[in-house]
Amino acid sequence: MGELKWYVVRSVSGQEKKAKNYLETELGRHNLTELVPQVLIPVEKVFEMRNGKKRVRERNLYPGYIIIHADLGHGEVDHIITSTPGIIGFLGDKDKKDAANNKPVPLHITEVNRILGIVDEAEEQVATLDKPYVVGExxxxxxxxxxxxxxxxxxxxxxxxxxxxxxxxxxxxxxxxxxxxxxxxxx
CATH class of the missing domain: 2.30.30.30 (SH3 type barrels.)
Structure with missing residues (x-):
């Protein structure tokens, strides 16, 4: 088994959860879950007051993107990820691709820590207000x-x-x- 690295996958905006579920199902069907142990959609919890009731909902931090922890050394994994319904492909332009074997370049560890820090903070923190108040209101x-x-x-x-x-x-x-x-x- 190769090395697990973090990658960003583009998905159809608004269908990130559906694409994540399809991907996890497909990986389980092919017994490849150890090669892609984590599939994340970074979200934050926000609340809004409607009709006197507090409602908590999750809002995507990066609409249209899913973050995966994967070992792309196995040839099948790359294909399964990109052929999953709702997934467009790996994030990156010509500069982000490894020209030798046309594989996506993983995220830098500082980027991963920042994103995971936001996700961990969102789980710990109390929901934030979606529409803040203004003085004089x-x-x-x-x-x-x-x-x-x-x-x-x-x-x-x-x-x-x-x-x-x-x-x-x-x-x-x-x-x-x-x-x-x-x-x-x-x-």
């Missing part, structure tokens, strides 16, 4: 003792995922620090 509190009240965003703390919201309580303006998940945009 009217928001409605959806959680806590002041649920149902409205206020105006006065400060945004992106790194902590919190807002300062000015709420009128008994005729006085009162600042409150709230999480992104405790408020929603007022329509």
């Amino acid at each position: 009217l928001v409605k509190i959806t959680d806590g003792g002041f649920a149902g009240m409205s206020g105006t965003v006065s400060e945004i703390f992106d790194e902590r995922k919190k807002l300062n919201v000015i709420v009128k309580i008994f005729g006085r303006s009162q600042p409150m620090e709230l999480n992104y998940t405790q408020v929603e945009k007022e329509s």
Whole structure:
């Protein structure tokens, strides 16, 4: 067995998951899973507030691309990957191809670490807000003792995922620090 390296494969945009499933099925059918142990679609988790409910979804970091950890020394693997439905081919131009044997050039280890770091961070972190708030925006509190009240965003703390919201309580303006998940945009 040769050396496992990371490669980028182009896929039909919006069909990355389908292409990944086809590829994994095809590799399993040909007993080649040890030659391609990992097929990744780098994603990040984002949440959006809709109708007062928090919805978490995954968003592709690189639409139209799949990252694979593979040993392309085995002649069949390259062909199976490129002939899988939804996969267009390996990423690269003429400069990225090895002219001697026309094989794709693997990613540099620093690129791989950066991409895998983003993927690992995305798994660990709490989902980020898809549509951030702006200062002066009217928001409605959806959680806590002041649920149902409205206020105006006065400060945004992106790194902590919190807002300062000015709420009128008994005729006085009162600042409150709230999480992104405790408020929603007022329509």
